[in-house]
Amino acid sequence: MIGYILTNEEYNQVQGEFYTPEQFFNCVADINGVWYLFLSTQDKEDILNTTWNWILTLPEGEYIAPPAPPFPPVV
Amino acid sequence: MLFPFSFLQAQGPTYDADALAFFARVTAAGGSLTLTEKSAVNTLVLSMKANSIWTPMKAIYPMVGASAAACAQNLKSSSFTGTFTSGWTFASSGVTPNGTSAYMDTNLIPSSNMSNSSASMGFADNVSNTQPSGIEIGVQSATDGMTIWSNAFGVSNSRIARGADASSVAFTTGGRLYGSRTTATLQTLYRNGVSVATGVGAVTPLETVYTITLGGLNLSGTPNLFANGRYTFYFIGDGLSGTNITNLDSAIVTFNTSLSR
Numbered sequence: 001m002i003g004y005i006l007t008n009e010e011y012n013q014v015q016g017e018f019y020t021p022e023q024f025f026n027c028v029a030d031i032n033g034v035w036y037l038f039l040s041t042q043d044k045e046d047i048l049n050t051t052w053n054w055i056l057t058l059p060e061g062e063y064i065a066p067p068a069p070p071f072p073p074v075v
Numbered sequence: 076m077l078f079p080f081s082f083l084q085a086q087g088p089t090y091d092a093d094a095l096a097f098f099a100r101v102t103a104a105g106g107s108l109t110l111t112e113k114s115a116v117n118t119l120v121l122s123m124k125a126n127s128i129w130t131p132m133k134a135i136y137p138m139v140g141a142s143a144a145a146c147a148q149n150l151k152s153s154s155f156t157g158t159f160t161s162g163w164t165f166a167s168s169g170v171t172p173n174g175t176s177a178y179m180d181t182n183l184i185p186s187s188n189m190s191n192s193s194a195s196m197g198f199a200d201n202v203s204n205t206q207p208s209g210i211e212i213g214v215q216s217a218t219d220g221m222t223i224w225s226n227a228f229g230v231s232n233s234r235i236a237r238g239a240d241a242s243s244v245a246f247t248t249g250g251r252l253y254g255s256r257t258t259a260t261l262q263t264l265y266r267n268g269v270s271v272a273t274g275v276g277a278v279t280p281l282e283t284v285y286t287i288t289l290g291g292l293n294l295s296g297t298p299n300l301f302a303n304g305r306y307t308f309y310f311i312g313d314g315l316s317g318t319n320i321t322n323l324d325s326a327i328v329t330f331n332t333s334l335s336r
Contacts, residue, residue: 001175019161021104022147026160026298028176038162038176063175068208069299071228 003036004058011035014055019047031066038063088113093129094120097150104156106145112167115139115333116150119326126322131195131313133188134181136289137330138307141167147179155183155311157289168336172290174206174303179289183311185214185221185281191236193314194281196223197253197265198289199327201336202305203246209302210292211252212309219279222292223254223264227300231271233264239276249304251324257314268324270317287311307331 006014006027014025014037023046027035037055039047047053088110090098094117101108108116116137123129135150136157142165147157162177163170172178185194198211204226213222213234220234226245233241233254241264246252256262256278264272285293289309291301308327315323 001173003175018158020143022143022157023159023161023163026162026176026178036176038173040162040164040173042164043161065175069294071208071300 001038001063002060003038003063004055005061006035006037006058008035010058014052017052019043019050019052028063029066031064036061036063088117090117091120091124093150096153097148100148100153100156101140101145104144104148106140106142106148108140108145112139112334115330118333119330120150122326122329123323126319126326128315128319128323128326131315131319132310133313134183134309134311136179136181136309138170138309139167139334141165146170155181157181163290167334169201169305169307171202171305172301172303174204174209174301177301178291178293178298180293180298181287181289181311183287184283184285185287186283189281189311189313191256191278191281192259193257194221194235195253195255195313195315196221196235196287196311197251197309197323198223198306199249199251199308199331200225200304200306201249201331203249204302204304206301206303208300209304210300211302211304211306212287212289214282214285214287214293216282216285216295219282221281221287223252224302225252225304227302231264231266233262233272233274235262236281237279238262239274241272241274243272251308251327253315253320253323255315255320257316263317265317265320265324268321307334307336
């Protein structure tokens with residue numbers, strides 16, 4: 001799956017921020033701890049004319065998921 | 076001024092008060108519904124009320140309106156309005172999380188709204204999850220859980236509070252899945268309205284801190300195990316009997332059939 005690649009600084013800028021009243025950005029780390037942001041086509045349209053449109057210029061790359069957490073989880 | 080034949084003016088449809096309140100919440104959030112969607116929702120509400128399955132509900136997400144604004148609304152009440160992450164696709168055919176990072180937070184904490192001897196949850200999908208560890212709805216921490224899933228880890232499963240899970244074979248085609256705990260020692264997993272497994276064993280408390288998420292499992296505050304099916308209905312409520320589930324399943328089938336999805 002292809003996603004936008006974020007630096008730690010960019011991650012801190014966007015994570016949890018609302019771009020519509022009902023939607024917020026959620027990034028996930030890949031197997032190497034690099035942050036990725038995945039946007040649907042509708043998400044991209046939503047932010048196209050907003051202050052968040054710089055996200056659409058970020059480099060993109062193939063995401064490799066880390067192993068799934070143990071289930072049931074160990075806390 | 077009086078107009079001739081004014082008595083022939085077209086009258087709008089008459090809707091149930093709770094359906095009307097839902098429509099108003101959708102509009103206030105910036106969403107919209109078609110007349111077909113409104114009619115389907117109204118019929119759903121009436122059917123649930125007629126079969127005594129409206130009152131046990133805490134949250135109903137009928138996933139209509141093809142927008143985040145509409146799909147975030149709880150049909151049952153103005154509580155538990157959802158918030159979506161990025162990565163969802165909203166369509167009249169249902170809502171689809173990306174299976175990698177997308178979930179919806181219901182803002183519903185189990186122990187604050189249900190008891191560990193009476194709780195249920197369920198969903199309908201018309202495209203099944205294909206993520207090997209994708210879980211459609213739930214919350215879990217180290218000591219408790221309230222979650223069901225259709226095919227993650229090779230099984231379908233109900234874990235409405237810990238104790239013995241109700242597990243069955245994995246379901247990999249679209250349908251409806253329900254988990255319901257009706258006593259402190261019994262929970263039942265239903266597929267398309269039919270009981271497929273029971274779990275008998277001592278119960279643990281329901282989750283007291285974290286909220287139930289859709290499209291993934293809230294693991295102690297960090298959603299993970301994301302699913303990627305296409306979902307047309309979610310609910311969370313008190314425990315439902317087998318008859319309740321049969322009636323609910325029929326209402327959901329009618330609802331989605333009327334929406335051609």
